[in-house]
Amino acid sequence: MIETIVLDIGETITRDDRYWASWADWLDVPRHTLSALVGAVVARGHDNADALRLARPGIDVGAEYHAREAAGRGEHLDETDLYPDVRPALAALRRLGARVVVAGNQTRRAGELLRGLDLPADLVVTSGEWGVAKPDPEFFRRVLDVADAAPSATLYVGDHPANDVFPAKAAGLRTAHIRRGPWGHLWADDAEVVGAADWRIGSLADLAEILEE
Template identity: 75%
Template sequence: MIRTIAFDVGETLVRDDRYWASWADWLHVPRHTVSALVGAVVARGQDNAEALRLIQPGIDIPAAYQAREDAGRGEYLDETDLYEDVRPALAALRESGVRVVIVGNQTVKAAELLRDLDLPADLIATSGEWGVAKPDLEFFERLVVEACAAAEEILYVGDHPQNDVYPARAAGLRTAHLRRGPWGYLWAQDPELVAAADYRVDSLMDLVAVAER
């Protein structure tokens, strides 16, 4: 029985358009360049931050992040960053009696921005707050504790096989792969992913039927 559904953030609930566009503007390169490089490093199996290092070798990403914040050009989220199915799906899941948790690899500030959106969720947290990030097993162990449910009663939903589906499954959680965003589309038909995911969905609304079953 699924008691808790936990959601990744980037390209699951929130579009990454603004995030990468802001880095492109900060580094004075075309936005398409950053988008293409992010896709290239992901296809290589590298962390997407490597795209920034290709543009500016030796970049100190935390220092650059803080410089952007100090310049008033830091992280920002509003309603337009959410995918259209987020609010109705999360609300429907809570109405069905499922506990809704939002937790992904984001900064402390991102957690504050997500909470400011007043989403229909029982818990919002980020790796920046927990001090551990996916795909580390400790991240999912912390999720189990915070969810107040057994691992097999938690469904983790995300677009990224290596950060979401595989490590969540290894931690004993049930998994749903969302075919959304570059990572979701890139690996959607990968045989290993197909075998690993308990559910494969194209919309968060598909999870309502999963919860009701």
């Protein structure tokens, strides 16, 4: 029986459109160029920050992040960045009695912005706040600490096989792979993903049915 559902952030509950568009504008490269580079690194299984390094060789991503913040062009999240199924799906899960946690690889600032949206979740936390990021096993130990449920009663939902499905499964959690965003679509039918994921879903609305099972 699933008692707690933990959701990844990027391309699970939020769209990355604004994120990559803002980086393209900051680096002064066409948005479609950076988007194509993101697709290329995804297909290679590389870190998505490699797209920025391809767009500007030698870039110090951390330094540029701080420069953007100082210039007033830093991270931003609002209601339009949420996928449309997020609020109704999370609210439905809570009505069914599940504990709902949002935990993904994001900055401290992203955590603040997400909590400002007042999502129907019991907890919103980021890797930047924990000081450890997926796929590090310590991230999933932290997930279990806040889940307040046994690993077998905790479901982790995400789009990225290497960051979400495989390490969550290795930590003993149940897993759901969502066909959403470039990673979710690219690896949706991959044999390893199919074998590792307890469920494969196309929408967060599918989680209520899983919970009722």
